[in-house]
Amino acid sequence: MRRNAPVKAPGIGQAIAEYGPAVLLVALVFAAWEVATAVWKIQAWLLPAPSAIAKAAVDARGLLGPHLAQTVLETLVGFGAALAVGLLMALLIDLSATLRRALYPLLVVSQTIPIIAVAPLLVIWFGYGLLPKVIVVGLVCFFPIVVGTADGLRSTDPDLIALLQSMGATRRQVFFKVRVPASLPGMFTGIKVAITYSVVGAIIGEWVGASRGLGVFMLRASNSFRTDWVFATIAVVSALSLALFLAVVGIERLALPWFYTKAREETWEEM
Amino acid sequence: MNSCPDAPCKLELTGITKWFKVDGVPLKALEDVRLHARAGEFVSLIGPSGCGKSTLFNIICGLLEPDEGQVLLDGQVASRRAGLVGYMPQKDLLLPWRSVLDNVILGPELRGENLQESRREAKELLPLFGLEGFADAYPAVLSGGMKQRAALLRTFLTHREVLLLDEPFGALDALTRMELQEWLLGVWERFRKTILFVTHDVDEAVFLSDRVYVLTPRPGRVRTVIPVPLPRPRARSIIASPEFATLRYQLLEALALR
Numbered sequence A: 001m002r003r004n005a006p007v008k009a010p011g012i013g014q015a016i017a018e019y020g021p022a023v024l025l026v027a028l029v030f031a032a033w034e035v036a037t038a039v040w041k042i043q044a045w046l047l048p049a050p051s052a053i054a055k056a057a058v059d060a061r062g063l064l065g066p067h068l069a070q071t072v073l074e075t076l077v078g079f080g081a082a083l084a085v086g087l088l089m090a091l092l093i094d095l096s097a098t099l100r101r102a103l104y105p106l107l108v109v110s111q112t113i114p115i116i117a118v119a120p121l122l123v124i125w126f127g128y129g130l131l132p133k134v135i136v137v138g139l140v141c142f143f144p145i146v147v148g149t150a151d152g153l154r155s156t157d158p159d160l161i162a163l164l165q166s167m168g169a170t171r172r173q174v175f176f177k178v179r180v181p182a183s184l185p186g187m188f189t190g191i192k193v194a195i196t197y198s199v200v201g202a203i204i205g206e207w208v209g210a211s212r213g214l215g216v217f218m219l220r221a222s223n224s225f226r227t228d229w230v231f232a233t234i235a236v237v238s239a240l241s242l243a244l245f246l247a248v249v250g251i252e253r254l255a256l257p258w259f260y261t262k263a264r265e266e267t268w269e270e271m
Numbered sequence B: 001m002n003s004c005p006d007a008p009c010k011l012e013l014t015g016i017t018k019w020f021k022v023d024g025v026p027l028k029a030l031e032d033v034r035l036h037a038r039a040g041e042f043v044s045l046i047g048p049s050g051c052g053k054s055t056l057f058n059i060i061c062g063l064l065e066p067d068e069g070q071v072l073l074d075g076q077v078a079s080r081r082a083g084l085v086g087y088m089p090q091k092d093l094l095l096p097w098r099s100v101l102d103n104v105i106l107g108p109e110l111r112g113e114n115l116q117e118s119r120r121e122a123k124e125l126l127p128l129f130g131l132e133g134f135a136d137a138y139p140a141v142l143s144g145g146m147k148q149r150a151a152l153l154r155t156f157l158t159h160r161e162v163l164l165l166d167e168p169f170g171a172l173d174a175l176t177r178m179e180l181q182e183w184l185l186g187v188w189e190r191f192r193k194t195i196l197f198v199t200h201d202v203d204e205a206v207f208l209s210d211r212v213y214v215l216t217p218r219p220g221r222v223r224t225v226i227p228v229p230l231p232r233p234r235a236r237s238i239i240a241s242p243e244f245a246t247l248r249y250q251l252l253e254a255l256a257l258r
């Protein structure tokens, strides 16, 4: 049998095997929650039942739509900027040891700054428009991308590089034919971490000053004790983050079929 | 077909010496290694682990520079020789993100040759290298023997006249190994390459070679050269002949000398 086919889109049976346990767990938690709110008669402004949250989400969908669109825009632009800057920095770090020594500590320090403290400053400097949100998202996202890509570039098997050199390859050929492809799994690891944080970055950016966005909606709902709307927004934020993450995973599988060969999947399964 | 005593010298090493620095301490890996291979000759190097065989290959293919001595290709001093010989390293080193087909055409691709043409040629050779139907497979799904054959095909497709094979069958089971040895002889006779072959295996060296260089433990020096005048083409049955047994014993003796 040939085992070289890249992993196909999973069939129904496989999908159940793969996601069934998670779905079941979530369903159980929601069921317990629903029962608990009913049994102990918990007030809706303290903790609404999942059914009430679902109803609130459906009722508020007209309101949520434009806020969602705004947050998606901020997230995608911010993430795009982080990707561009992150890849460039990874490249610079890789090109010269001096640059690495100069940049790496700065990068780490940039991640120790509490975003929540910087966000208001960004509003003061750049106003209430798109830019401060994009910057917050970018700050949250670029670090994992830099580290993942730079580590990917560095971890290239030196024997592979030597092989190409022995075949008379130029530096350029070594870079594009060996080091770049070898760095891609690391880069995607960084991107997956980054995209998971990206939406929350946009929300924080909105909290400190905005007129539209899921963060604004959440804040207003909270101030008017519409706890059901707060939870509905949280659900939307989670769904958005999950959707973005899955999109990246999908792109990764298409881009790196060699990394997801059947043989390897089976080994992971066994572990 | 016998060894080729009159053929011109394809490759010659004139007293190669190589030092390494390990934790600041100089270490002599090779000492005054002189050897040559004539056009179309199959020459083996045998010696204990760590005696510098891979180092010697790295020097010949241009990855390392010797501290003394020179590498001559076709009688000319080859100072910039990367890409002039086909080198198959000890590990198979296939690029994991490339299909078998795209792996084996790496040599022509790096030289900027026509890719379509190279792919066509490679496809024609896949069956001979036991890789039929695996053109689009990734290395991760190949068996150890198939990986070695793919790496060998890549080395052949560099179209260099001199091939350096560093223990190509070292990690394989005895049966696969035997099959591949016979197969390699077939391929070598068909393409008329000059092959320098590193091995630890006395039987392998005698079965394959025209001449065998025996190296000393580190620092690697040529202890002796043993010609193998067995007739060609050789079949597996030759290992049962008294001539084979004599050569084998001679080689073992040379290796065991203190």
Ligand SMILES: Nc1ncnc2c1ncn2[C@@H]1O[C@H](COP(=O)(O)OP(=O)(O)OP(=O)(O)O)[C@@H](O)[C@H]1O
Binding pocket: B020, B021, B022, B029, B048, B049, B050, B051, B052, B053, B054, B055, B056, B090, B218
């Ligand atoms: N780049 C290097 N730096 C320092 N020492 C090295 C380097 N490469 C090889 N050596 C040393 O040189 C000696 C010869 O190594 P080499 O790999 O050539 O041996 P070998 O004969 O190929 O061994 P084996 O049969 O196990 O493959 C070893 O002692 C090794 O530790």
Ligand SMILES: [Mg+2]
Binding pocket: B053, B054, B055, B090, B166
């Ligand atoms: Mg070696």
